[in-house]
Each structure stands twice: as structure tokens, then as C-alpha cells.
């Protein structure tokens with residue numbers, strides 16, 4: 001009789017523990033989704049101001065290059081080992097980690113990277129003077 005009581009208590013404890021763990025996982029998953037931490041292959045769109053002509057702007061996930069008459073937008077993630085590119089020197093975009101250099105059209109000028117910057121799709125909203133840049137959620141922030 002006592003053994004049966006222990007077994008039912010164990011079963012009750014196991015069930016309660018499983019319910020707590022399941023609820024905790026659900027809560028963590030919900031919070032992570034709200035925080036944008038879980039990629040769902042949906043695109044994220046970021047909005048940034050249109051730069052003046054002949055300027056380069058560096059953002060967390062994008063580089064915007066404004067020429068005299070055209071705009072280019074690239075991922076700021078270096079194609080070598082993934083450092084965030086955040087500077088330019090004399091019309092070259094330079095990775096701070098190992099010194100890869102890229103032209104203003106994103107072409108590789110000097111390694112160790114083996115290819116150029118990844119272009120990102122974007123649209124221009126001249127009414128509001130902004131660019132809307134589409135980022136894949138698998139791209140790092």
C-alpha cells in the first residue's frame with residue numbers, strides 16, 4: 001500500500017515536472033520569438049535615411065553607398081569570416097578584422113575574402129527620404 005502511494009507520488013511529481021519544463025520551454029520560445037531571436041525565414045525590413053550623394057553609411061547589418069546618381073546596398077557581414085564591416089578608406093570599404101578591401105560596387109579588391117560583398121534588395125521611398133532594406137533573418141545582426 002505504501003509502495004503504491006510512493007509510485008503515485010512519483011508519477012505526480014514526474015507529471016508536474018514535465019508540465020513545468022514544457023511550460024518553461026513554451027514561455028522561452030514565445031519570448032525569443034518576440035525578441036526576434038528565432039529565425040523563421042521571414043525577411044526583416046530596416047528603414048534608414050537616404051544618404052547624400054557620395055557618402056557611405058554603415059549600419060549594423062547593411063552598408064549603403066550613395067554615388068552621384070545611384071545607390072548600392074550591401075550586407076555589412078564580411079564574406080571572409082563574418083566580421084562586421086564598419087569603415088571606408090579612400091573609396092574602399094575595409095573589413096576591420098583581416099583587412100579585406102572592397103570597391104564601392106562591392107567587388108573584392110584585396111583578400112583574404114574570396115568574393116565581394118553581398119548585395120541586399122532595397123527600395124527607395126523618396127517621399128519619406130528613406131531606404132527600405134530587406135534582410136534575411138539568417139543574416140547576423
Ligand code: FES
Pocket residue numbers: 078079080081082083095096097098099100111112113
Ligand atoms: S572577416 Fe573580414 S577580412 Fe576576415
